[in-house]
Amino acid sequence: MFSDMSAQWLLLLIFLVLTAFVYKTNVILGKETGIPGPRGWPVIGHLPLLHRKKIVHRTMMNLAQKYGPLYELRLGMLKVLIISSPDLAKEILKIQDASFADRPLTVMGELFGYQRKDIIYSPTDDHWRFMKKLGSEFMSSKAMQKQQVSRHETLMTAVDSLLECQQNQFIDLREELLDMMLTLIPQMLFGKRLIAGKSVAKSSESNIMKKLTQLFKELAKLDLSVVGDCFPFLRWLDVGGAEARIVKLHLQFDNILSDAMNALRREAPPATSEDPGLMQTLLSIQRTEEGKNITDDEIKALVTDLFIAGIDTISSTLMFVMAELMRNPEVKEKLLKELDEVVGRERVVEESDLVNLKYLKMVIKETFRLHPAVPFLLPRKSMGPATVAGYKVPKDTQVLINLYAIQRSPESWDDPTSFKPERFANNLIDVKGQDFCLLPFGAGRRQCPGMGLGGLMVEITLATLLQILEFSLPAGMKPEDVDMTEEATITSALVSPLLVSVKPRLSPNLCSMRT
Numbered sequence: 001m002f003s004d005m006s007a008q009w010l011l012l013l014i015f016l017v018l019t020a021f022v023y024k025t026n027v028i029l030g031k032e033t034g035i036p037g038p039r040g041w042p043v044i045g046h047l048p049l050l051h052r053k054k055i056v057h058r059t060m061m062n063l064a065q066k067y068g069p070l071y072e073l074r075l076g077m078l079k080v081l082i083i084s085s086p087d088l089a090k091e092i093l094k095i096q097d098a099s100f101a102d103r104p105l106t107v108m109g110e111l112f113g114y115q116r117k118d119i120i121y122s123p124t125d126d127h128w129r130f131m132k133k134l135g136s137e138f139m140s141s142k143a144m145q146k147q148q149v150s151r152h153e154t155l156m157t158a159v160d161s162l163l164e165c166q167q168n169q170f171i172d173l174r175e176e177l178l179d180m181m182l183t184l185i186p187q188m189l190f191g192k193r194l195i196a197g198k199s200v201a202k203s204s205e206s207n208i209m210k211k212l213t214q215l216f217k218e219l220a221k222l223d224l225s226v227v228g229d230c231f232p233f234l235r236w237l238d239v240g241g242a243e244a245r246i247v248k249l250h251l252q253f254d255n256i257l258s259d260a261m262n263a264l265r266r267e268a269p270p271a272t273s274e275d276p277g278l279m280q281t282l283l284s285i286q287r288t289e290e291g292k293n294i295t296d297d298e299i300k301a302l303v304t305d306l307f308i309a310g311i312d313t314i315s316s317t318l319m320f321v322m323a324e325l326m327r328n329p330e331v332k333e334k335l336l337k338e339l340d341e342v343v344g345r346e347r348v349v350e351e352s353d354l355v356n357l358k359y360l361k362m363v364i365k366e367t368f369r370l371h372p373a374v375p376f377l378l379p380r381k382s383m384g385p386a387t388v389a390g391y392k393v394p395k396d397t398q399v400l401i402n403l404y405a406i407q408r409s410p411e412s413w414d415d416p417t418s419f420k421p422e423r424f425a426n427n428l429i430d431v432k433g434q435d436f437c438l439l440p441f442g443a444g445r446r447q448c449p450g451m452g453l454g455g456l457m458v459e460i461t462l463a464t465l466l467q468i469l470e471f472s473l474p475a476g477m478k479p480e481d482v483d484m485t486e487e488a489t490i491t492s493a494l495v496s497p498l499l500v501s502v503k504p505r506l507s508p509n510l511c512s513m514r515t
């Protein structure tokens with residue numbers, strides 16, 4: 001008698017043999033594209049390249065040196081084009097943007113995108129446009145203005161808690177920056193009252209913050225290489241159980257969102273001066289004649305997108321910029337000098353000062369270049385047959401743009417692996433999606449709609465932390481000892497803790513929310 005496990009593996013074997021047959025038949029029928037690429041394993045193709053322990057964007061950058069700026073990989077049954085040059089990125093994201101604007105169908109998109117009702121995973125259609133319009137309630141300049149007071153208070157509270165750490169006691173800045181964003185973004189999504197546990201919510205809702213943090217950290221550890229995405233006909237077997245883990249996390253997440261929604265529906269409307277948070281704003285729109293068709297799932301899908309897309313990207317950028325500043329003390333000194341000249345030490349930096357902090361912007365731009373938070377742009381796929389660089393690309397081919405390779409390319413950048421903010425002093429290259437050698441927010445139709453908000457949050461958080469606090473490395477540790485080894489799933493992160501001690505840089509009454 002077979003156990004359940006053995007039966008599953010036997011079935012898997014049968015299906016793999018069938019897949020090998022289908023693959024072989026495709027080769028015989030001449031469906032190969034002729035695009036260069038490394039030889040893959042039978043059936044599984046290049047899936048071993050995606051192993052969690054590998055730094056995929058680096059491996060793929062090295063492959064580009066051998067196979068060129070456009071090569072093909074096979075992930076199970078999926079054909080994937082890897083793009084590693086500014087010119088080809090422009091071809092996909094600008095010249096043929098309309099033909100490559102869809103996202104591939106994935107298990108994550110089905111679950112966390114609420115059957116692709118969100119922005120990230122949705123096909124590029126009228127519904128996607130509608131969701132982007134709803135999302136502007138959170139990401140437009142007007143919304144960002146409304147969130148300003150709450151953003152400042154939360155940042156100052158974070159400074160307080162950093163200062164609570166005794167001098168000479170080291171904190172891991174990676175954790176602190178992530179926790180900071182895990183407070184800031186949910187507060188903007190759910191409103192301050194709910195997050196602070198001050199709403200009418202009963203106990204099940206009041207620790208929403210704790211539950212969200214825990215779930216987010218579990219989600220970050222999740223292995224996203226789901227067998228069903230690469231072998232759709234094997235999805236029901238869920239070999240390795242990745243899909244079951246995603247389903248479980250999604251259910252927990254969905255419950256938290258439903259609780260939050262119920263609690264907010266029972267709330268009295270917040271005072272007009274208070275930022276109600278995105279979810280409450282969407283619930284108010286849902287009560288109007290114009291918004292009555294917006295479903296609860298659409299609200300949850302949008303909130304989930306912004307929760308997932310906002311937190312990791314901002315905290316990853318801040319983590320890398322702080323690590324580079326600890327490694328490059330002369331850059332840090334120059335930044336502090338600029339802060340002293342523009343803002344002084346008699347008041348705390350404000351968002352209105354940012355426009356004058358030119359060197360701060362150069363430091364952040366250089367961090368976006370050297371350490372893109374999203375090393376591959378989110379996957380796109382060909383919506384019909386297309387031709388790229390003279391090669392025929394069949395419908396439904398996935399396209400991955402390797403930003404990491406493009407932004408470190410010696411063809412586009414002098415001394416590409418060094419951290420040199422000064423390289424932006426006399427050049428107009430920007431991150432807005434017009435310069436295809438620097439695309440931290442992507443470009444074209446599917447460009448990041450949170451670019452303004454993300455950029456602002458990185459700038460104001462960095463300026464506030466550096467102006468108010470003095471950061472030092474542990475005694476005996478040299479700047480060059482800061483370990484920059486990275487790892488990445490969708491977003492990039494430092495592998496080792498970033499240990500620093502902090503002490504106040506401004507007078508105590510300016511450093512705290514409590515005074």
Ligand code: HEM
Pocket residue numbers: 119120121139305306307309310311313314317373374376377378379439440441442443444445446447448449450451453454455458
């Ligand atoms: C430093 C911060 C951020 C970085 C570096 C970043 C980067 C990116 C990148 C590279 C993409 C893919 C673009 C493409 O495929 O061409 C993206 C998409 C997206 N981002 Fe951001 N992002 C940041 C902050 C945010 C924030 C704060 C939000 C909202 C709260 C956000 C919401 C989104 C959404 C909804 C998409 C999907 C757009 C679509 O598919 O149409 N991002 N982001």
